[in-house]
Amino acid sequence: MCGIAGALGPEPFGDPEIAHRMLDTLVHRGPDGLGFVSAGSCWLGQRRLAIIDLEAPPRPFANERGTVFCVCNGQIYNSEELRADLESRGHRFATHVDTEVIPHLWEELGVELVHRLDGMFAFAIWDSERRMLVLGRDRAGEKPLFYWTDGRRVLFASEIRALLAHPVITPRLDPDALLRYLAHGYFPAPMSPLGGVRKLPAAHFLVAAERGVAVSRYWNLDRYFGGTAASNSRSPRQIAVELDARLREAVRRRSRSDVPIGVLLSGGIDSSTVLSYVVETHGSGVPVFTIGHNDLAFDESRFAVETARFFDADLRRLVLDRSDLEEGLALIGATMDEPLGDASTIPTHLIARLARRHVKVALSGEGADELFAGYPTYLGHRLADTLGVLPPSVRRAMVAAARRCLPVTMGNVGLDYLLQRFASGLDRDRLERHQVWFGAIDPERLEGLLSPRLLAHRDEAAPAAPLAASRPCAPFPDALAELLYTDFCTYLQDDLLTKVDRAAMLASLEVRAPFLDHELAEFVAGIPSRLKLRGLTTKVILRRVVRGRLPAAVLARRKRGFNIPFSRWILDGLDESLRRRFRRERVSARGLLAFEGVERLIEEHVSRRADHHKPLYTLLALDLWCDRTFGDGAEVPIDGLDRACLLHAS
Secondary structure, X not given: OOEEEEEEOOOOOOOHHHHHHHHHOOOOOOOOOEEEEEEOOEXXXXXXXXXXXXXXXXXXXXXXXXXXXXXXXXXXXXXXXXHHHHHHOOOOOOOOOHHHHHHXXXXXXXXXXXXXXXXXXXXXEXXXXXXXXXXXXXXXXXXXXXXXEOOOOEEEEOOHHHHOOOOOOOOOEXXXXXXXXXXXXXXXXXXXXXOOEEEOOXXXXXXXXXXXXXXXXXXXXXXXXXXXXXXXXXXXXXXXXXXXXXXHHHHHHHOOOOOOEEXXXXXXXXXXXXXXXXXXXXXXXXXXXXXXXXXXXXXXXXXXXXXXXXXXXXXXXXXXXXXXXXXXXXXXXXXXXXXXXXXXXXXXXXXXXXXXXOOOEEEOOOOHHHHHOOOHHHHHHHHHHHHOOOOHHHXXXXXXXXXXXXXXXXXXXXXXXXXXXXXXXXXXXXXXXXXXXXXXOOHHHHHOOEOHHHHHHOOOOOXXXXXXXXXXXXXXXXXXXXXXXXXHHOHHXXXXXXXXXXXXXXXXXXXXXXXXOHHHHHHHHOOOHHHXXXXXXXXXXXXXXXXXXXXXXXHHOOOOOOOOOHHXXXXXXXXXXXXXHOOHHHHHHHOOEOHHHHHHHHHHHHOOOOOOHHHHHHXXXXXXXXXXXXXXXXXXXXXXXXXXXXXXXX
C-alpha cells in the first residue's frame, strides 16, 4: 500500500468526490488499485502497489466488527509474527496483506502498537467507537505523511499534491520553512513548503479526538548512544559477530515479497553489503541495477560491475549522457512534490525507472553512513578541531593559500570543492559547522539572496537561526555520536529518504533499506565511536564484518556519493538557461529572491571562481516547484506576510 489519504470532519469536508480527486493524484504510488471507506465523520483511502498477497482487494482493512479501519503506506516486515500472535488471541484475518495486522493490534494495544511494528510505514487508523483518528510514521522516516488541521478537522496524505486537491488548502509559502530550505537544501520536519501543512516527523504519532489534536514522539535513537556496561565490555570480535547476525536478519526480513526483488547497487560498501546477504538466501542471479555516466569523472559503475560479477548477479546498467539527465531534470521539476536541493534525485529516479521494468521491490544501502560514520565530514571535524588551536587569522590564511593553489575543477567532489566547503565552516562551532558543510547556502551568502519582503521577515539578530532548531538536546558520549545522531534525525530523514521515496515512487518502485531496521540501528548506535571512525578509516566495524565478503576494490574505494556533473552542465550551456529563468523581471515578479545575489552565484561559477552547483541546484529546484504550484514565473504568496506593507517599506 503506497499512497494514502483521508479526512476527519463533517460534510462537505469529507466529500467522496473530493476524496477520489485526492487519491487520483497518488496513482504513481499505487497503480494496482484504489480503496476507500467512509465511516461517520472520517474517510480513509489508499492507492495500492501490490507486493504481498497480490489478489487481495485494495480496500482499507478493518477489525472483525467493522469499527476500526486502517490504511498504511509501506511495509510491516514482522507482520507474519504479529499475525500468528494475534490469531492465538482469537483475531481472524481475511488476507495475508501486512497492513491487516494493524487494526487488530489497535484493539489489543491502542497507540502502543507502534512499539510492535518493525517496518517502514505511514498509517492512519480510524476508531469509529472512540471517534479517534491516529496517524503514525516509522522510526527513521522512510515513508512520508503530511497533514493539515485547524484543531477540529484533519486532512492527511502521503504527498502534498493530494492535499492541494482539497479546497480547504490554499497554497501559500511558509517563510520560515523557506529559510530552512535555503540553508539546508531540504525542509526539516515538521516543516513543509506550505503554510499550515506539516510533516508528521519520523517516530511520531498524531491523535485527533474530541479533546483536540496532539502529536507525540514514541521512539528516539539518542538513548542508545554510548551503549550499556554489558555492551561496552564486549570485544570488537564479539561485536562484529553480532553485527553480522543482525545485518543478515534485517536483510532477510526486507526480502519478504510475493513479487521479484532486486538491489540498487552503487558499487560502494553499503549496497554491496546488502547484496552479499541477499545472495546468501536467493543464490546467484539476483537482479541488480546501477547507473554510469559518459563523463568518466562521475562514472563509478565499474565498481558495481565488479561487485555484480563477484556475486554472479544479473546486472542491468544504464549509462547516462547529458540528454538523459536533462530529461530527468525536466521530469523531476514537473512532478517533485516539494523542492529538494539534491541533484542526485535525478539519477535516483532514472535507476528506479530501470529497476521497475524488472522488479517491484528493490533493496538499498541508505542509513549506513549515518550509523557507521561513513561521511568524510566526520574526518573534516577532526582536522578542524586540530586547526582550532591556531589563531583564527592564521587558520584563514592557511585555507586561503591552499585555495589559491588549487584550480576549481568542477569535478566529482574534487579536492578544491572539499576545501571550499571546509573553509566555509572552519570558524563555527561543531554542530553549526557540520550543518553548513552539509547545507546548501551559507548563512552569510543567504543574506544577499533574499527579496526585501523575506529580509524583513528574517530575524536579523540571528543569521544562523535556520540551523539552530536542528541541534540535539540529549547528552552524548562524544562528539562523533552527537554528529551521527544529528545526521540520522535531519539529513537522512529529510534529504536522503525523501529523495529515495519520491524518486522511486514516481516510478512505482518500493525501496527498502535494511540498515534502517530499528533494532539494528539501536545496536549500532551503542557501538563505541572508536569502532566506527579510526584515523582516516571510516566504518571500521562494518569493514571488519564484510572483509572477505566483498571485492577488495570496493573496500578500498574513496567515497564520492551519487552525483551528476551539474557543475559542468552550467559551464556547458546550462548557464544561459539559468540566466533566462532567473532574469531580473522574472525574479522580481516571483518575489522570493534578490536578482543581484542569484546573478553573482552564476557569474562566480561560470568564471570558475567557485563551484556553486549546490546552491544553484537548490534555487533551481525551488523555482521549478514554484512554477508547478503557483504558475510559470508567477508571484508566490507568502503565508503570514503583508506583502503590500513590506514592499512599501522597502
